[in-house]
Amino acid sequence: MSSERELIKGSTQTLVLAILRDGPRHGYAIAREIEHRSSTDMKFKDGTLYPALQILEREGCIVGTWEVVDNAPSRKVYTLTPHGQEELARRTGEWNQFTAMINRILNNEPQPQNS
Numbered sequence: 001m002s003s004e005r006e007l008i009k010g011s012t013q014t015l016v017l018a019i020l021r022d023g024p025r026h027g028y029a030i031a032r033e034i035e036h037r038s039s040t041d042m043k044f045k046d047g048t049l050y051p052a053l054q055i056l057e058r059e060g061c062i063v064g065t066w067e068v069v070d071n072a073p074s075r076k077v078y079t080l081t082p083h084g085q086e087e088l089a090r091r092t093g094e095w096n097q098f099t100a101m102i103n104r105i106l107n108n109e110p111q112p113q114n115s
Helices: 002-020 027-037 046-058 082-106
Strands: 062-067 075-080
Touching: 002 027, 002 046, 002 062, 002 075, 002 082, 027 046, 027 075, 046 062, 046 075, 075 082
Parallel strands: none
Antiparallel strands: 062 075
């Protein structure tokens, strides 16, 4: 189970970018959407999600703005930036290449030939 946690931790930023591709969300909503899309197999604690949000914001991939809600505490809502969209595309490509390589190794498949 610890290896699964490490995989999730290493993928958190990419998952956040993927969720924000569909529109702005606050941290709790991002975590719930990841949980929903993973059929509740992935659950994020604040200690995992919020540092990832801070890094993505610092890197210019997302922008956080404070939203004031009547009769409720203010909350920070995150929006994907154009740079974040590019970063998501790059990370998605890398992930697809990585998983294809791992699958070839696990399934003892031959390396595809370059044309």
